[in-house]
Amino acid sequence: MNSMVKGGILLVIALMAATYFMAGDAFTLGDDYINDLTMLGAVAIIGITVFVSLKYINQIKNDTATGELASENWDGIGEYTNPVPMGWAIIFIGTIVWMMWYLFVGYPTNQFSQIGQYNEEVNEYNTKFQNKWDNIDEGQMAKMGQSVFFLQCAPCHGAEADGMDGKAQDLTARMSKEQILDVIKNGSNKLGYSMGAMPPGMASGEGAEKIATWISTGMKGDAPAEFGACSSCHGPDGKGMNGMAANLSGYDNTLLSKVLEHGKKGSIGTMPSFKGRLNKTQVTAVSAYLQSIQGE
Amino acid sequence: MFHWLEQRPFFFAVMLFLTIAFAGFIEIVPDFAKASQPTVGTKPHTVLELAGRQVYIKDSCNACHSQLIRPFKSETDRYGMYSLSGEYAYDRPFLWGSKRTGPDLHRVGNYRTTDWHENHMMAPAEVVPGSIMPKYPHMFTNTADIATAYANANTQKSLFGVPYDKEGMPKLGSWEDAKAQALKDAKKVAADMKNQSVKDKVAKGKVPEIVALIAYLNSLK
Numbered sequence: 176m177n178s179m180v181k182g183g184i185l186l187v188i189a190l191m192a193a194t195y196f197m198a199g200d201a202f203t204l205g206d207d208y209i210n211d212l213t214m215l216g217a218v219a220i221i222g223i224t225v226f227v228s229l230k231y232i233n234q235i236k237n238d239t240a241t242g243e244l245a246s247e248n249w250d251g252i253g254e255y256t257n258p259v260p261m262g263w264a265i266i267f268i269g270t271i272v273w274m275m276w277y278l279f280v281g282y283p284t285n286q287f288s289q290i291g292q293y294n295e296e297v298n299e300y301n302t303k304f305q306n307k308w309d310n311i312d313e314g315q316m317a318k319m320g321q322s323v324f325f326l327q328c329a330p331c332h333g334a335e336a337d338g339m340d341g342k343a344q345d346l347t348a349r350m351s352k353e354q355i356l357d358v359i360k361n362g363s364n365k366l367g368y369s370m371g372a373m374p375p376g377m378a379s380g381e382g383a384e385k386i387a388t389w390i391s392t393g394m395k396g397d398a399p400a401e402f403g404a405c406s407s408c409h410g411p412d413g414k415g416m417n418g419m420a421a422n423l424s425g426y427d428n429t430l431l432s433k434v435l436e437h438g439k440k441g442s443i444g445t446m447p448s449f450k451g452r453l454n455k456t457q458v459t460a461v462s463a464y465l466q467s468i469q470g471e
Numbered sequence: 472m473f474h475w476l477e478q479r480p481f482f483f484a485v486m487l488f489l490t491i492a493f494a495g496f497i498e499i500v501p502d503f504a505k506a507s508q509p510t511v512g513t514k515p516h517t518v519l520e521l522a523g524r525q526v527y528i529k530d531s532c533n534a535c536h537s538q539l540i541r542p543f544k545s546e547t548d549r550y551g552m553y554s555l556s557g558e559y560a561y562d563r564p565f566l567w568g569s570k571r572t573g574p575d576l577h578r579v580g581n582y583r584t585t586d587w588h589e590n591h592m593m594a595p596a597e598v599v600p601g602s603i604m605p606k607y608p609h610m611f612t613n614t615a616d617i618a619t620a621y622a623n624a625n626t627q628k629s630l631f632g633v634p635y636d637k638e639g640m641p642k643l644g645s646w647e648d649a650k651a652q653a654l655k656d657a658k659k660v661a662a663d664m665k666n667q668s669v670k671d672k673v674a675k676g677k678v679p680e681i682v683a684l685i686a687y688l689n690s691l692k
Contacts, residue, residue, distance in 0.1 A: 245474070246474075247474065247477070247478055289542055290542055290553075292542075293542035293543065293544070293547075293553065296543065296544050297544050297547075300544050326549070327582075330583075330587070330598065330599055331583075331587055331598075334600070339597075339598065342586075342587075342590055342598065343587075443586075444584065444585075444586035444587070444663070445584040445585060445586060445663060446584065447581060447582050447583065447584055449582070452551065452582070
């Protein structure tokens with residue numbers, strides 16, 4: 176036995192002893208076969224590492240290469256013209272074949288797509304949304320509506336939905352007198368009701384004042400006689416005859432869906448359309464929320 | 472050949488560079504060329520919008536706002552459809568931004584309106600409580616630089632082939648035409664605004680920066 180092999184055996188024993196002192200108390204042999212296998216693996220790794228290293232160190236020390244030298248020579252260091260080893264050549268060609276497969280068939284050109292991943296995410300979310308909120312109750316509905324409102328509507332209507340001093344519609348009440356007078360004077364044709372447009376000039380002067388005051392104060396008591404000009408479309412109770420024309424007394428689901436789909440331009444300013452930005456449940460939820468804050 | 476190269480470090484380095492560059496070239500360029508085509512419906516900015524864009528750059532809005540919606544549900548819920556590279560085809564320079572102190576603005580025209588911007592730019596915290604966005608009252612008095620915007624558009628047209636004056640695209644025409652058109656566009660924006668001094672200025676043929684900026688923000692869709 177030469178001295179290197181002796182050294183190797185010593186090293187292996189030293190390493191194993193060190194391992195034992197560091198981690199030996201963590202398990203007892205035969206306790207758990209996974210632990211035993213792990214330990215066996217550790218022993219094998221130490222042994223193989225040491226002896227493979229020894230083999231190559233030995234080879235570097237003692238081997239003498241043979242063969243024909245290439246013509247070039249760098250500061251006395253030459254190069255043999257030996258053929259490429261077979262194993263190496265096979266791996267080289269195999270890599271080229273694999274590259275072709277990878278480029279044209281495999282990952283990533285054919286499999287991963289950022290947009291595909293996005294679509295998956297959306298589908299997954301929508302399914303989850305539907306499962307979770309299929310049987311939603313009233314209270315939850317208004318809560319969902321409030322959170323949608325905070326994100327999408329509050330920047331304009333204010334966190335309290337009060338329109339922030341007339342910067343947008345005050346949603347805790349229906350339209351103000353001035354707004355109604357403006358609609359009577361100028362008509363309205365943006366919301367896409369099946370009735371079509373509301374013509375301008377349906378009332379004027381004192382009549383218009385009376386109607387506007389009555390509507391804006393919550394339609395209490397009997398309607399003024401002048402409201403007859405409006406009731407043919409908005410209904411005697413001003414509720415819009417089941418969605419034929421705008422509901423003048425509150426924000427019902429129909430009105431809200433129309434406003435969200437078409438946006439609105441009125442005497443206060445412009446509200447953008449939310450078409451495609453909220454799903455049906457969310458629209459119903461917002462309308463439930465608006466109903467829950469009326470008259471606050 | 473290889474033996475020859477092996478003995479010449481300089482040429483060896485050159486060949487190495489060419490090999491790697493070639494690989495990069497065929498991987499990147501075809502996809503890049505495809506993706507940078509303008510998407511259908513993308514139009515160059517009008518002169519007024521370009522003037523607003525200059526204000527946007529000058530006041531460093533892009534330091535706090537990005538213009539790039541990434542394809543994640545959380546982003547598209549808030550900002551709308553994710554951005555496509557072809558949408559930036561006429562942006563010189565693009566304003567992707569790199570930091571979102573404030574929200575993304577790539578489609579802000581879809582969900583904010585002229586009157587809202589007017590209130591917000593004058594005093595952001597009065598519209599969005601706690602907002603740390605600075606106030607920009609000087610935009611209501613400063614006059615937008617329509618002439619530079621026209622020159623900018625003209626350069627893009629002649630130098631980069633941006634399709635102004637083509638069918639269905641914004642008109643540029645002569646400086647006089649462009650000036651008249653910009654004023655016409657400005658009047659449309661001012662009609663939805665409340666600030667009387669701004670309205671008066673536009674009526675007198677001047678375009679305050681805020682009008683140009685709002686025209687630009689409204690065009691971001």
